[in-house]
Amino acid sequence: MTHISILDPGASPLDYYGFELRRHREAAGLTQKQLGDIVNYTGSLVGQIETARKLPTPEFSERVDAALGTGGLLSRLVGLVMRSQLPAWFQQMAELETRAMEICTFQTHVVHGLLQTEAYVRAVLGAMDKENLDDRTAVRLARQRIFEAEEPPVLWMVLSEAALHQEIGGRETMRGQLDHLLSFEDNPRINVQVLPFEAGEHAGLQGSFNLYRCANDPDIVYTEGYGSGHPTANPDTVKDCSLRYDHLRAVALSIRDSAALIRRVMEDRYGEQLA
Structure with a gap:
């Protein structure tokens, strides 16, 4: 889990997304696996997105927003993340x-x-x-x-x-x-x-x-x-x-x-x- 501890939210839109995902997940008291089960994705995928090793999709963002009550934060961020990968x-x-x-x-x-x-x-x-x-x-x-x-x-x-x-x-x-x-x-x-x-x-x-x-x-x-x-x-x-x-x-x-x-x-x- 070393990657998580050193993740810099200012490094890129993808890093910022992962930082916010982890912050909201932990605030909800959920493990990566628990959140994955709720949104029908693997806990491993949640971890990869949190550590900026995997791109989130709009569908993933919408499900997590609903599960964590983020007010659509991740859905708003995902467009910026995608454009940054072009x-x-x-x-x-x-x-x-x-x-x-x-x-x-x-x-x-x-x-x-x-x-x-x-x-x-x-x-x-x-x-x-x-x-x-x-x-x-x-x-x-x-x-x-x-x-x-x-x-x-x-x-x-x-x-x-x-x-x-x-x-x-x-x-x-x-x-x-x-x-x-x-x-x-x-x-x-x-x-x-x-x-x-x-x-x-x-x-x-x-x-x-x-x-x-x-x-x-x-x-x-x-x-x-x-x-x-x-x-x-x-x-x-x-x-x-x-x-x-x-x-x-x-x-x-x-x-x-x-x-x-x-x-x-x-x-x-x-x-x-x-x-």
């Missing part, structure tokens, strides 16, 4: 996602992380590196909790048709991912448009990019390179990318026609195969 170059943008009123994204080869399923996330993140894949998957999925906010952002995603055909994670994973996209068809805050192959040359040929619009901050354009991210509030860049995005939406299929194409690809390419 690559350093992306943490600023993950924070921006939580403040944005509108997010506009153009994606050339993969579905945007905010709309990825768990299986799709695992396939994307595990393509070259399977180390700590469970935690890395949970961290990416945690970003999607912005849609559970009282006033969630409006998301527009223009997705190249190529991303529908790029078989990531196998047929079952792709079928689940495309079905997930179809689940937003009637959601006015999450809008998916497909840029069809027939569009030919288009305003997004330079690559994927995101636009973030916030109430009290300048608009931000974000692009990614290999192992790095590039945000900018340069007015000329923002103006250029905004114009490009308008043109992309104009030549993309409508939301209804996009759903029809997604449904067709899902059935034709990833549907059940007869023996």
